[in-house]
Amino acid sequence: MKKQKLFLHSVLITLCLAAFSCSKNDNPEQPDRMAEYTVMLYGCGGGNLDPSLMLNLEEACTAGSTERVQMTAQIKFSAPYQQESGFEYKGTQRLLLDGNRFDKVEQMDVSLPLYKPENLAEFIRWSKQQCPARKYILILWNHGDGWTPWSDSPKSKGVIFDDNIGGEGMSVAELVEGVKQSGVQLEVLYYDACLMNMLENLGELQPIARYALGAAHSTPGIGGEYGVLLDLLDKGTDIETIGARYCRAVIAHWSVTDPSPKDITMTRLSGLPDVFAVLKKVSDELVATYADNSEEYDAALDNTYLFAEPEDFDSFPFIDIADYVEQLADASGNAKLFTYASQLQLAVDDAVVCQRTYIGDRSEVSWGVTLVPESIWSSYKYEESPYQTLAFDKATGWSRWLKMNNSGFPETDDSAERNAE
Numbered sequence: 001m002k003k004q005k006l007f008l009h010s011v012l013i014t015l016c017l018a019a020f021s022c023s024k025n026d027n028p029e030q031p032d033r034m035a036e037y038t039v040m041l042y043g044c045g046g047g048n049l050d051p052s053l054m055l056n057l058e059e060a061c062t063a064g065s066t067e068r069v070q071m072t073a074q075i076k077f078s079a080p081y082q083q084e085s086g087f088e089y090k091g092t093q094r095l096l097l098d099g100n101r102f103d104k105v106e107q108m109d110v111s112l113p114l115y116k117p118e119n120l121a122e123f124i125r126w127s128k129q130q131c132p133a134r135k136y137i138l139i140l141w142n143h144g145d146g147w148t149p150w151s152d153s154p155k156s157k158g159v160i161f162d163d164n165i166g167g168e169g170m171s172v173a174e175l176v177e178g179v180k181q182s183g184v185q186l187e188v189l190y191y192d193a194c195l196m197n198m199l200e201n202l203g204e205l206q207p208i209a210r211y212a213l214g215a216a217h218s219t220p221g222i223g224g225e226y227g228v229l230l231d232l233l234d235k236g237t238d239i240e241t242i243g244a245r246y247c248r249a250v251i252a253h254w255s256v257t258d259p260s261p262k263d264i265t266m267t268r269l270s271g272l273p274d275v276f277a278v279l280k281k282v283s284d285e286l287v288a289t290y291a292d293n294s295e296e297y298d299a300a301l302d303n304t305y306l307f308a309e310p311e312d313f314d315s316f317p318f319i320d321i322a323d324y325v326e327q328l329a330d331a332s333g334n335a336k337l338f339t340y341a342s343q344l345q346l347a348v349d350d351a352v353v354c355q356r357t358y359i360g361d362r363s364e365v366s367w368g369v370t371l372v373p374e375s376i377w378s379s380y381k382y383e384e385s386p387y388q389t390l391a392f393d394k395a396t397g398w399s400r401w402l403k404m405n406n407s408g409f410p411e412t413d414d415s416a417e418r419n420a421e
Contacts (some may be wrong), residue, residue, distance in 0.1 A: 037187070037233045041073040041226075042123060043141030044114060053141065054255045056192075057095075057102060060299035063230035064100040070273040071097035071129035074114070074123040075141070079163045080112050082092075084243055094123070094400035096130060096172065114160050117169035119143050128184055135187035135239070136211075138179070140170075141223065144193030145174070145317055146307075147200040147370060149385030156385055159193050172204045173386065181287065184237030187211065187239060188266075194218040197320035203276070203392035205269055211353065212267045213243065214242065215306045216318065216368040220258040225249050230381045237327045240266070244354035248414060251356035261359035265367070271351025276395035282325055283397045290404055291344050293332045300327040301407040305370045310410040317376070322348050371400065377402045 041060075045053045053075065070237040081087050092114075094106040112119060124138070133267055142160040149156040157169035179186060189205050191197065191214035202212050228249045236242040241267040250264050289295060305323045308316035325344050329337035348366045355364060368385075372380065382402065395401050 010084055016242045023208065026065035033342070035070045035131060035133040036068040036133040037135050038127055039068070039069065039071040039139065039226075039230065039233070040127045040135045040238070041071065041075065041115065041139045041141055042193075043139070043160050043163070043417050044076045044162050045081065046142060046161055047078070049142065049221055050081055051168050052223050053077065056223045056226050057225035058096060061100050061102065061223065061228060063227040063234070065230075065362075066234045069230050070133065071096075072123075072127040072131055073101065073102065074165060076110060076162070077357035078202050082164060086103060094126070094327035099240060111163050112166055113168060114162055115157070115174055116201055117174050119183055120170075120175070121181035124179065125408075128182075129156045134413075136184050137188040137190060137233075137264065138186050139190045139192050139224075140175070141164045141192045143169075144191060144196040144219075145169070146198050146368060147317065147387075149382055149387065150380040153381035153384045154236055156387075159191065159196060172201050177207055178215050179377070185209070188213055188243075190214065190224070192224045193220070195318065195368065197263075198318060198370070199272075199275070199279075199321065199392045200370060200387070200390055201215035202261075202267055202269065202367065203272060203390060203395070206272060208371055209269060211239065211243065213246075213264070215262065215264050216320070216365060217262050218260070218308070219262065219264075219357075220254050222253075225253050229287040238269075247354045247356040251358060256357050261357075262357060263357040263359065263365055264356040266352050266353040267367070268351050271347065273395070275344065275349040275351055276392065278340055278347050279321070279396040279398065280327075282337065282340050282344070285340070286328070287305065287336070287397075287404060288399050289332075289334065294336065294406065296332040298405060298407045300324065300331040301371065301410060303327045303331075304371075305365060306410060307365075313409050314376075316368055317372045320365045320367075321369040323368070343419060349420075371396070371405075371407060372402055373408055374403055375406075381411045385406060 065071060074092065074358040076092045077089060082090050090109045092108040092112040093104060095102040140159050142237050144159045145154055147158055155171045157171045159170050161167050186209035188211045189209040195216065195218060197214040197216040205212050229246055232242045232245055247264045247266060252264065254262050286297060302326045305314055305320040307318040322344055325337065325341045329341050357364060377383065387393055388399050
């Protein structure tokens with residue numbers, strides 16, 4: 001059954017992947033044209049995602065490249081596919097969208113570590129040479145883990161986990177360093193992966209991109225709508241309008257394939273300093289008044305929106321930061337926190353270009369932020385991690401609150417048993 005499935009998807013992807021060929025720009029010093037956008041896909045399969053990676057490539061083929069929009073990819077399929085004798089696309093593949101098919105331009109070794117900054121930088125430079133454009137969009141494709149240090153401190157690898165090299169993944173620091181080494185400023189950094197729309201991650205992207213696109217919830221394995229994306233880029237002019245239409249299309253697609261809560265958000269990264277300034281006032285107030293309000297502040301988590309199921313919160317302790325500040329104000333009656341909650345919502349509204357959700361009776365969310373109690377901060381390797389060097393923490397001092405609070409975990413049957421132990 002497994003071999004039949006692999007063969008089927010191999011046939012499907014062959015429909016849009018051509019044999020090895022010369023690149024369409026053999027002399028990168030003399031580009032044929034200057035496109036408006038070059039979309040660069042970077043990632044790998046793994047777990048249950050290989051068929052979805054193939055699907056996303058096929059979607060791009062349906063739209064195809066145009067004079068305005070071009071696409072490159074550097075991908076690899078997971079170890080089971082690499083080991084299948086009949087599978088054609090082994091190793092690490094560099095692809096170039098030429099009309100309605102991908103040309104296989106280069107095959108590199110399967111052990112190439114995608115997480116290393118120099119390899120990401122080389123791919124971006126290659127993409128710029130082959131497909132020069134006025135604006136560049138980088139898509140990171142694979143599983144995402146948000147920002148969690150305990151399994152790989154001191155790094156906190158959050159995306160592109162590659163089972164060909166022992167599950168090694170890429171940290172936000174490695175991502176930023178790779179883009180910086182490339183010398184290319186991004187128009188959009190698109191995390192097509194779970195849980196990555198966190199302020200800890202977004203704050204690091206400010207020097208390398210104008211916008212970020214991603215989800216704070218887990219995302220369906222089918223990923224984004226790449227045919228729609230290329231078509232919108234080809235026909236549109238304003239990236240914020242394009243982003244809004246794309247978010248609408250993605251949520252419409254996801255809503256018929258996965259009933260669990262979902263979001264996709266486009267963030268204007270230049271708006272984050274105002275968000276961070278409000279959160280600095282919030283963290284200052286929490287630290288200064290915790291002794292007199294500890295019970296109320298710790299209870300606020302019980303009513304705060306979580307981006308993971310309560311039973312998974314100890315693995316993914318990510319909260320909706322705007323909702324949390326409101327819950328802190330409601331629980332304590334602190335007048336300053338009520339003011340800061342209003343200020344924060346205004347800053348969120350200014351920084352969020354567009355958002356589409358389906359999450360029951362909630363119409364919107366903000367971004368994910370880590371909330372762990374003092375005991376978890378100490379035991380889960382946050383102190384040894386680079387958390388306190390993040391732009392988010394430098395601007396807000398949020399780690400001071402994580403080292404002090406005793407919010408615990410949301411109450412579930414599992415957590416009751418854990419607390420009893």
